[in-house]
Amino acid sequence: MNAVLDQTHMPTLRTALRDFYDDYGTCLDDWNLEGWVDFFTDDCHYRVISHENKQANLPLGLIYCMNKNMLLDRVTAIRETTMYEPRMLRHFISGVHIKSVEGDVIKAQANFMVTEALSDQEPTVNLVGQYQDVIIRTQEGFKLQYRDCVYDNYRIRNSLIIPV
Amino acid sequence: MTDTLSWIAVGTPAEISPDTGTLRVVVEGEAVCLYKLEDGSIHATQDRCSHGNASLAEGYIEDGLIECPLHQGCFDIRTGEAVTAPCKAPIKVYPIKIENDTIYVSGEPA
Amino acid sequence: MSCTHENKPDVIEVPITINRRWPEEGYTRIPAWVYTDPAIYKKEMDVFFAGDTWNYVGLECEVPEVGSYKRQWIGDRPVIMVRNEEGDINVIENRCAHKGAQICWQNTGKVKDFTCPYHQWNYDLDGNLQGIPFRRGALGKGGMPKDFDVKKFGINRLRTVNRGGSIWATFSDTAPDFETYCGEEVLAEIDHMLPGKKLRLLGYSRQLIPSNWKMYLENLKDPYHATLLHSFYITFGLWRADSKSECIPTGGGAHSVMVSHNEGKKKTEATAEMERFRDDLQILDAETVTPRAEFNRGRVGGAWVFPAAQFGIQANSLKTRHVIPRGPDSHELVFTYYGYEDDDEDMTRLRLKHANLLGPAGFVSMDDSEMLKQVQTGISGYPESVSVVEMGGRDTEPADYMVSEVLIRAFYQYYREAMEL
Numbered sequence A: 001m002n003a004v005l006d007q008t009h010m011p012t013l014r015t016a017l018r019d020f021y022d023d024y025g026t027c028l029d030d031w032n033l034e035g036w037v038d039f040f041t042d043d044c045h046y047r048v049i050s051h052e053n054k055q056a057n058l059p060l061g062l063i064y065c066m067n068k069n070m071l072l073d074r075v076t077a078i079r080e081t082t083m084y085e086p087r088m089l090r091h092f093i094s095g096v097h098i099k100s101v102e103g104d105v106i107k108a109q110a111n112f113m114v115t116e117a118l119s120d121q122e123p124t125v126n127l128v129g130q131y132q133d134v135i136i137r138t139q140e141g142f143k144l145q146y147r148d149c150v151y152d153n154y155r156i157r158n159s160l161i162i163p164v
Numbered sequence B: 001m002t003d004t005l006s007w008i009a010v011g012t013p014a015e016i017s018p019d020t021g022t023l024r025v026v027v028e029g030e031a032v033c034l035y036k037l038e039d040g041s042i043h044a045t046q047d048r049c050s051h052g053n054a055s056l057a058e059g060y061i062e063d064g065l066i067e068c069p070l071h072q073g074c075f076d077i078r079t080g081e082a083v084t085a086p087c088k089a090p091i092k093v094y095p096i097k098i099e100n101d102t103i104y105v106s107g108e109p110a
Numbered sequence C: 001m002s003c004t005h006e007n008k009p010d011v012i013e014v015p016i017t018i019n020r021r022w023p024e025e026g027y028t029r030i031p032a033w034v035y036t037d038p039a040i041y042k043k044e045m046d047v048f049f050a051g052d053t054w055n056y057v058g059l060e061c062e063v064p065e066v067g068s069y070k071r072q073w074i075g076d077r078p079v080i081m082v083r084n085e086e087g088d089i090n091v092i093e094n095r096c097a098h099k100g101a102q103i104c105w106q107n108t109g110k111v112k113d114f115t116c117p118y119h120q121w122n123y124d125l126d127g128n129l130q131g132i133p134f135r136r137g138a139l140g141k142g143g144m145p146k147d148f149d150v151k152k153f154g155i156n157r158l159r160t161v162n163r164g165g166s167i168w169a170t171f172s173d174t175a176p177d178f179e180t181y182c183g184e185e186v187l188a189e190i191d192h193m194l195p196g197k198k199l200r201l202l203g204y205s206r207q208l209i210p211s212n213w214k215m216y217l218e219n220l221k222d223p224y225h226a227t228l229l230h231s232f233y234i235t236f237g238l239w240r241a242d243s244k245s246e247c248i249p250t251g252g253g254a255h256s257v258m259v260s261h262n263e264g265k266k267k268t269e270a271t272a273e274m275e276r277f278r279d280d281l282q283i284l285d286a287e288t289v290t291p292r293a294e295f296n297r298g299r300v301g302g303a304w305v306f307p308a309a310q311f312g313i314q315a316n317s318l319k320t321r322h323v324i325p326r327g328p329d330s331h332e333l334v335f336t337y338y339g340y341e342d343d344d345e346d347m348t349r350l351r352l353k354h355a356n357l358l359g360p361a362g363f364v365s366m367d368d369s370e371m372l373k374q375v376q377t378g379i380s381g382y383p384e385s386v387s388v389v390e391m392g393g394r395d396t397e398p399a400d401y402m403v404s405e406v407l408i409r410a411f412y413q414y415y416r417e418a419m420e421l
Helices: A010-029 A033-037 A051-055 A068-080 C038-049 C178-193 C213-219 C223-229 C231-235 C269-273 C345-357 C366-380 C406-419
Strands: A040-050 A063-065 A087-102 A105-118 A124-138 A141-151 B007-011 B022-027 B030-036 B042-046 B060-062 B065-067 B074-076 B096-099 B102-106 C029-031 C055-059 C068-074 C077-083 C089-093 C108-110 C129-131 C159-163 C166-170 C199-209 C245-250 C255-261 C299-305 C309-314 C317-325 C331-340 C386-388
Touching: A010 A033, A010 A087, A010 A105, A010 A124, A010 A141, A033 A068, A040 A051, A040 A068, A040 C199, A051 A141, A051 C199, A063 A068, A063 C345, A068 C231, A068 C345, A105 A141, B007 B022, B007 B030, B030 B102, B042 B096, C038 C317, C038 C406, C055 C068, C055 C077, C055 C317, C055 C331, C089 C159, C089 C166, C159 C178, C178 C245, C178 C255, C178 C299, C178 C309, C199 C345, C199 C366, C213 C317, C213 C331, C213 C366, C213 C406, C223 C231, C223 C255, C223 C366, C245 C406, C255 C406, C317 C345, C331 C345
Parallel strands: A040 A141
Antiparallel strands: A040 A063, A087 A105, A105 A124, A124 A141, B007 B102, B022 B030, B030 B042, B060 B065, B065 B074, B096 B102, C029 C386, C055 C166, C068 C077, C068 C108, C077 C089, C159 C166, C199 C331, C245 C255, C255 C299, C299 C309, C309 C317, C317 C331
């Protein structure tokens, strides 16, 4: 459960955000896709987009959810219809940085790295990039209203099965 | 009429190289190239080529044109106009006057 | 127009000898070595990508201004697509005529001309060599020989064609004209998607798939697997095994046109057979699987334009697919998504939403890349093994149903002849 914080004390806010980011990463590492949806507001934007596209102002995302229903549909699709090789994914999130705070609206960013270990291969660095977020402080704790996962990779390593 | 341009002495016509017909000087921090053409006239333009990082003073004069040593693009020495590719943007031309065997270049381009 | 510079070296062509024999059953069999043998791969790069073929390079909207360029590959040959001063789009080799360095080091950019950073050899946007530093020497010494003719040492420019905003190029002076190369059916698909309207670029999707490039080609010539592997299709009513459809091999088997007509979700004998169909699953955001009427309603599919391009429509998503081989066991798959300049905001949103169906995280395509990796891994352990493609029969005639491997058979019929196997 995320704590609601004293909005004037930046180091405390940053610590709380770090916990929020880590909780998000752990949730996906555990393949708790249903829990992943709870990190978002209803009117959310979630997009996995290349640095190439973002830098050129091209809107195309590999995963592009324009509301919470689309997040839920993606979870359904992964659970019920997608065929994929089992794998372990692990998030390493660091460099949490607050860009602005206006009331309950926080703009923040962090670096992410996801390693992937397939059942017959050693772990490799699978995806690297930066979360660019708008986070809302609510009664239930922090919620993502906007998340762009801007990845540095030139190419995705084969497939992107679960969200980043 | 009062002469409102500021004139800076940069050298003598004899100092312009008889081999290349050029001399590179610095006028108020700007590199300027002086030319002595076949008809004896003296001219001045910016020394840096408008296309790349090259000194026109190291170039080659032919028919009133200066050929940049980097990519062989040419400018008209009198007008500064870019005449052959890859040069497109013109170079600055500086007014000059000669008094008492000294070349003066105006601080402001024409 | 053709443009190669006079300095094309006299290459002594050493023919690549391949001591392999195709299984005697013919094109109903695919020997695993076509996916693993480096000599086969090398020959394919020459025969298919540098031969009498037209290769997809990009879309006009990717290079909007004079000097705009995009880095690309045709087979394994690096090229540059660039808009010149006259507004035409050139495709030139991404290789300095001096020592062979790549001229463009970025995906896209904008330049006035091309300068190789190594020795500053300078080229115009058509690839003509404009200038060489110290051509006259320095301090009166050195310089290029007096008879050095810059006209002979430009960057090779390929023959190009602009069809409705799509740019194609060939290395060959003997390739037939583009219309003849494509044929009527393929040309119709391209023209359908690119009717001459101004295009708007929406973005790229790139993935590196650990399988031979031909496996992707086969995957897109294989409607048989569509509803069996991608159960998303039938679960949410996008495509059914018994829908009205057509499989048409063209260009002697190299190209193909595949079309299916959507008829909505219905539980029938065909769907009951599929183990993974789930009647109880509903999609919450209905728009994700509901296209706004744009062209022919409910028509999915497109054309494979040999060697490495696919043109197809998925709901409101318009895109080209391009395959770049990266060695015998790997290939890059690039989607270029676009819309039209006159799309309203709603249409653009739909185009972006429907892109969730495709690419490396696509609802109906994630499974493909997963599957291709498995096939490459499986056959690599058994390079003398043989695949069998007899679904729908043993012929190479067009079919008016979808559960068929006819397009793959027709492809290998073409392949064997072109590769002399």
